[in-house]
Amino acid sequence: MSLEDLTIDIGLMSLLLLIGILIRAKVRMIQKLFIPASFIAGLLGLTFGPNGFGLLPFSNFIGDYPTILIAVVFAAIPLGAAKINWKEKFGRVRNMWLYSMTITLLMWPAGIVATYLFIGHIWDLPPGFGFALGAGFVGGHGTAAAVGEIFSAQGWQEITDIGYTAATVGLLAAVLGGLIIIKRNTRRKQTNFISDFQDLPSDLRTGLIRKEDRESAGHDTVSSNNVDPLFFHVAIIGAVVVVSYFLQQMLNANFPELSFPLLSLAFIIGLIAQFFLRKSKANYYVDKRTINRVGGTATDLIVVFGITSIDLAIVSEYMIPLIVLFIFGVIWAYLILHFVAVRVFHQDWFENGIFGFGWSTGTVAMGVALLRIVDPDSKSTTLDDYALGYIGMVPVEVAIITFGPVLIISGFSFPFMLSLLLIWVLLIVFASKMGWLVSKDKIEERN
Template sequence: MSIESLTIDLGLISILLLIGIVLRAKVKLLQKLFIPASFIAGILGLIFGPNGLGLLPFSELISDYPTILIAVVFAAIPIGAAKVNWKEKFTKIRNMWFYSMTLTLLMWPAGLLVTYLILEHIWTLPTGFGFALGAGFLGGHGTAAAVGEVFNAQGWEEITDIGYTAATVGLLAAVVGGLAIIKRNTRRKQTSFLAEFDDLPDDLRTGLIKKEDRASSGTDTVSSSTVDPLFFHAAIIGGVVLVSYYLQQQLTDWFPDLSFPLLSLAFIMGLIAQLALRKSKADYYVDKRVVTRVGGTATDLIVVFGITSINLAIVADYAVPLILMFVFGVIWAYAIFHFIAPRVFHQNWFENGIFGFGWSTGTVAMGVALLRIVDPDSESTTLDDYALGYTGMVPVEVAIITFGPLLIISGLGLPFMIGLFVIWIVLMLGCARAGWLVPKGTLRKRFK
């Protein structure tokens, strides 16, 4: 890749994102559906890019960007994390941790379930076809790229496009399905903070925040006379990703038959970097809000590049089984929301549950978007609980992303799927026995 290609790719993506922001701010339909600007930009890139009309001169490497960008997202997760007194916080975050584990252990094998039971008996499908559902819905475009990286090493390159398609459909399902759920449950008085859906503030609809409602994105922790504070934080994450990349190359040389996803190594290196920062007292100069902004920027770019790079010809080859798998995935995600969320959360079950629905279909970003609709003033503790609970769940997610494809390629996909379900059942029974779940009397009152 030349510097000119990189400049053109980033420039075109920037223009598409700006167009997406303007369209969201001006087009009523997009406002009613709360379509993210990154999704709009990605669709425009798909239509006018090399896989569509061919009017936008993207390079041939646009499908490779998400692999690096998702490493940025995972490297940023541990950086700047505050110390947590788990003994004090455990009671508060335990149920969110269990719900996060539920989404992880049930959504990842969902595609494998419908593939093994139905789809592969009708169509001839590549190994790992069903794994794309969890990668796209729960993980998003970046995770789909990471999973595709492992399968690509084994000669199946189509999985990346199928994963990107799953992530794109998942975003749309999160928006449309999430809004339908919110409208229905608002009428049923299930929401804690939202009385009428039509009374939502304009900034949520247009995406533009009024001056009096604006908040800071972070605090300067180093003097700009030394280095710009934003670059200081980006440099830490960039260093972690670079070390992870060279570690990946070394591990590949040592174990040529194995594949090591860059995002998994980036998360591990991020943990090590955070420990080093804390030991040296340098974490005092790391602002988690700025780190989050860097990760958020990478997430938006992942969505645009991922959608733009979808190969429609490959998607067309598997159109019918894909549609059936996606329909099953949405129903499965709704079932988790409808049957499990009310039994897990003692307070604000709907707010926590709709966040989980958005996450399980359209990634965490869509979960946050749906949560802001039902809890515009952040009166619930959903995101705080999630941030702490996620710390205990992410190693499981990283393990699934790292070893899941290898097990499937080795012919152990069925035991892998069953194993995840068994772990969840044991976890569910343990939580019920420990008294974590909502009593039956309270549950009946919720659904009167």
């Protein structure tokens, strides 16, 4: 790969994203569906790129970017995290953690369950086929790339394209399904902060924020006459990713029979880096909002590159079982919202639940988009609770991404699936015994 390839790829993606932003700002139908610019840009890249009409001169490496970019996202998670007084926050955060764990432990094995029980009996499918649902829906394009990296090392390259397709369909399901659910529950008076779906601020529809509503993207923590504050934060994440990359190379060289996802190592190295930053008091100069902006940029690029690099020939080969798998996945995600969220959250259950639906089918960004529709003034504590609860959930997700493919390849897909479901059952029983769940009377009142 040459510097020219990198320049052209990033330049074309930037152009497509700008076109996506313009389309979102001007086309009313797109505004009504709240389709993000990254999704629009990805579809344009798929249509006019090498897997479509071939008009855009992308390099042959467009499918490799998400693997690196998802490492950026996971490296950013622990960096700059504030020290938490868990005694004050636990009573509220525990239920968001419980819901996040529910989505993780139920959505990841869902595709394997569906394939094992009925899809696999109709079509002859590879053993990791159902795992693409969790990778695409819960994980997104970057996680699909990471999971595909492991399966590809074992000779099944198609899983990456299937995972990208699942992530793309998941984004669409998050948008369309989320809007249908919101409209229905708004009519049933189950939303706390909006009474009419039409009474939404214009910035939610156009994607452009008015001057009086704008917020700071972050704080300068170092002087610009020394180094630009934005680059300072990019450099911290870049250092974590490059250390993770060399660690991955070393591990692969010493243990060639195993695969070590870069995102998993980036999260671990990020935790270690944050520990030393805090010990040395250097974390005072790390602005979490700026770190999140860098991770958010990587997420947008992941979506664009992921959709653009989908091989339509591979997708068409598995078209019918994929449709069945995706329909099952959307229904499964809705059932989690409908039956679990109402029982887990003591306040703002629908706002918390629709956020979970968004990120369990699309991405966290889509969860935020759906949340902003039902909570436009950010009166709920959903995002704060999720940010804290995610700290306790992400190690489980990293473990699933790291070891799940290995277990499936080794023929242990059923025990793997069963263990995740069993952990969830034990967790719910524990939560019930501890009095974390909502009472039956309150559930009936909500329904």
